Amino acid sequence: MIDILLVDDETYVTESLELTIPWGELGVSTVLRAASGKEALAIMEENAVDIVVTDIRMPGMTGLDLIAEVNRRWPHVRCILLTGHSDFDYAKKAIQLHAADYILKPVNDDEFMSSVSAAITSVRDEWDEFDKYHRLLYSRKSDYKILREILMHDVLLGREITPKALREQLKEYELHMEPERPAAMMLIRLAGRFSGMDQQSLDLMDFAVGNIAEEVLGEHYNVWFGRGPHDCLVMFLQNQEPAEDSRMDHVTLKGAAETFREHVVRFLQGDLSMVITPPFPFSDLTTVYRKSLGSLVLSGPGEHQILYIDMEQTLGKRPDNDAARALEELYKPPVLPQLLETKQWDAAALKLNTVFDGVEKVCLSREHAYEMYLSVTNAFMYIAHKQGHLVHEIDHAGFDLVLAHQLIQSPEKLRRWAMDMLAKLQEEQSDQEGVQSRRHVIKQVQELVTRDTGQDLSVKMIADKVYLHPVYLSKIYKAETGEGLGDYMIRMRMERALYLLKHTNKKIYEITSELGYQNPQYFSKMFKKHYGMTPNEFRDQT
Incomplete structure (x- = not known):
């Protein structure tokens, strides 16, 4: 609804207008009155006025002076001049001050209502434009969030994308990251009171944590924040200036992470577990993510801590052992999630068998066995969720922790479980396609019969x-x-x-x-x- 302010030192004029004009029919909810320009400004400081109707000649502050002040302080307010003087200079000045209209006394009700209606239409048009702009802005930001998350999943899962294409997508999605420069990564798991929240509340917390990250860390870093493909939050940090890359070291990153965590604890009353990497080339992103993800899982669900991983060991700059080399097949493109997503079931089975065949020839440590388990189960979990299922709906054992420990002890048991799970995922996908096919046939039959x-x-x-x-x-x-x-x-x-x-x-x-x-x-x-x-x-x- 519209609020209007009537200003005239001759109070009988404003009283008459307030009583005789059918304000409700015009869409006006509140009519305010003032006997001077000074009183009008005081009222406007306390009320959200949309339209001002003012006399020109008033003691102290003229109507033209009042309009000039209103334009300066409340440029969205529409102003209408009301006067008994038909001097052209007044009309000229009113036009210069962007007055909505200029009405002569004595006031004709129809003319007055027409002028006010036009001003109300102008105000509402502006509201509609403002609302439309913000809806578009919100829609654009929502779309950007989805697109940014899809791009993040692509780069984390090792899908092939050229540096040029990556650079163009980063720019298009307004992400201030440069693929040619090193970036650090933080993997974040919500802990504390967050653990007991439902999914809708967790989505809100993700949004809030992302806002805190950009506010706290955005002063020194360009931040890319989102939910990763394996149900943890991921944040990339890159110095805003290339000259500062050398100062992106262990101490500064850990200090930034501590500050970020303190703000989350203070404002959201929850806690975080984090794994932090030192700066690394974007080309190594998938390997770094895989290692960091394993470290986050191994940190334990109840622990609230910040882990800083050893990048030299992660990127293989130290002598690697036979077990690590045997697992490299898991991370060669096309990776397992990509094969599952594109329904290349035979290729996925071949990849798994190749990995397990290689593992049989080496001495596999418990940690390497756990890495293999995590890599395989993460791929299964990812594709199951893409199909709209939970893993335990497909395999009742799911990711039971007791079963996990048994599988880690025996690569052969892990192989049998993995191949069985792969077959169940394939069967589930085939069942879904069969249901869709049958529904299509039923629709065809019913259309034939009714026609x-x-x-x-x-x-x-x-x-x-x-x-x-x-x-x-x-x-x-x-x-x-x-x-x-x-x-x-x-x-x-x-x-x-x-x-x-x-x-x-x-x-x-x-x-x-x-x-x-x-x-x-x-x-x-x-x-x-x-x-x-x-x-x-x-x-x-x-």
Whole structure:
């Protein structure tokens, strides 16, 4: 609703306007009055005024002075001048001050209402534009959040993307990161009171933690924050100036992480566990993420700590052992999540068998076995969630911690479990596709029946049109709808017959023919069987 302020040193003018104008019809909710420019400004400081109607000649501050001050302090307010002076200079000055209108006394109610209505329309148009702009801005930010998260998943999961394409996408999504320069990464797990929250509350906490990260760390770093593909928060940090890259060391990063965590604890009353990497080249991102993810999981769900991982060991700059080399096949493109997502089941099985064959030839430490378990299970969890399932819905054992410890002890047990899980994921995907295919067939059948109720349709004719055997078609129709296909066809005809009997004057034999029946007696028999009365009896009672 609109609030309007009437200003005139002759109070009877504002009193008359307040009492005689049908303000509610104009959309005005509040009418305020002032007897001077000074009083008007005081009122505007306390109230959200949308329109000011003011006399020009007033003692102390003229109406033109008042409009000039209103324009300076409240530029969105519309101003209308009200005066008994028709001097052109006043009109000229009013135009210069962007007055909405200029009305002469004595006031004509119709003219006054027309002027106020125009000002109200102008105000509301501005509101609509403002609202539209902010809706578009919010929509754009929401889209950017999704696009940024998709891009983050792509780079973390090792999908091939050229430096040029990455640079262009970063720029397009307004992420101030440069792929040619080193960046540090933080993996974050919400802990403390966050652990007991539902998903909607956790989404809000993700947003709040991201805002804190950008506010606390954004002064010195360019920040890219989002939820990673394995249910933890991921943050990339890059110095704002290339000259500062050398100062992005262990001490400064850990200090920044401590400050960030303190703000989360203070303002959100929760806690964090974090794994921090020193700066690394973007080309090593997938390897760094994999190692960091393993460290975050190994830190334990109840611990609130900040771990700083050894990048030399992570990137293989120290002599590597046979076990680590045996696992490298897991991380060679195309990686397992990519194979699963593109339904390359045979290639995924080959990749797993190649890894397990290599592992059998070396001495595998418990930590390397756990790395292999995490890599495989993370891929399974990722694709299961993409399909809209939880892992325990596909495999009742899921990621049971007792089972995990047993699998880590024996690579052969891990192989059997992994191959079994792969088969279940494939079966689940096939079942989903089968359901979709069957639903499409049912839709085709129903469209044929409803379109051709007047034709002498049979189950065989319909089956021929959808390229299925009549027996198989009847079976899947019954399974999907709970109604036999023949029963459905009869029901559609009977419902059509009911409509024609009730809403037309057609003869029974005409309706019989229109529905594709050859014999009126047979039609009458079917109708009675369906509705408990003959067509004539039904028509007589309607």
